Amino acid sequence: MRADLPVRIVDGHVVTDPGIGPVAMVWLPLHGEVIAKIPPRKGNRSWLHVTVGIRSPKFEDDRWTLPRSCLVRLVTAVIDRYGYVVLWRDMSKLSQCTRACLEATGVECQCSCLGAHHGQDAAGWFERVGDVVVADHGECTRTAVVYGPRGSDANAVVYDGKLVGVRYRVDRAGRRNWPTAAQFMCASCMTARASVWDHCHTHGFVRAPLCNRCNTRHWRGWQPQHGRATTSRNFDDSYYRWCPEYADEWRPCSA
Structure with a gap:
């Protein structure tokens, strides 16, 4: 990841430049629902329900459990609200990168390219501004991808x-x-x-x-x-x- 980015992953931790403020983080596991940590702010539940279109957002401790189908809408809305989002993804080592990966319109990807090519042929409302391999978990590799608004x-x-x-x-x-x-x-x-x-x-x-x-x-x-x-x-x-x-x-x- 470039060192001059306003939001970076350093030794597995999110680092932001002064003035950027807290950044939302979203975790996409290999299976199951999306886990999101959103900076505390009055009206977060209403924002997730009305703006992102999630019928029943679930909150426990300091994180939200959200349906996997909301991922693209969530990333788009978070970028409009906070400027950047860090998307943590568990990527399968065994799956193959195909044409479907290049033409995908979302941010979900579990292929061997670790998301490097995912969606590059698709027009979107946000773009990758940096990424880094964080950890090896045996059958999958965890990556952190920073997305920002499309320039x-x-x-x-x-x-x-x-x-x-x-x-x-x-x-x-x-x-x-x-x-x-x-x-x-x-x-x-x-x-x-x-x-x-x-x-x-x-x-x-x-x-x-x-x-x-x-x-x-x-x-x-x-x-x-x-x-x-x-x-x-x-x-x-x-x-x-x-x-x-x-x-x-x-x-x-x-x-």
Whole structure:
């Protein structure tokens, strides 16, 4: 894994640069349900139910047990919320890498390439930014893969409301024909390229593309010394109005 990545795996531990904040971690075992550790935040259960579309998320101790079928939606939603996700996967040593691996549209993979080629022919809403083999467990190898929002090589432009009135979705069908957030400048600070799509939690509409720093400015309970992103001096919350039900007099839109 590259040493300059903002989220890295060092000696089996997740290390983040200052300002990144806590990162969600998801474990995909060879069999059974997905296990997720999501940074503590008010409304996590509602977020998993409403945004990710999980009927009955189960919580025990400090982790969530979720259906395997939600993996792609979960990774997409987590990246929009936290910027990055670390996906721990147990990969079978005996299975073979096939064309089906190259054409896969999700992040689940159990073939001999350890996910190196998985989904490389498929367009998605996130991309691999680093990975590392963590441990050998006999019949399987455990890997850690860091995913972040899909980037763009084009010059960033000012967002002009292309998704105004569109409901926020994290499934592939729901995001069909969406532009990537990285095609635009951050609608809040206008000084950095956007990376994720922000949405109104109250009404469920897409609001605007934001950079990670602006997107995380309302996180509660984390102090600067613990990695909380500081608010940009250029912060502008007028992008809230991209929610068609926004009202200045009572400001119902939550971050």
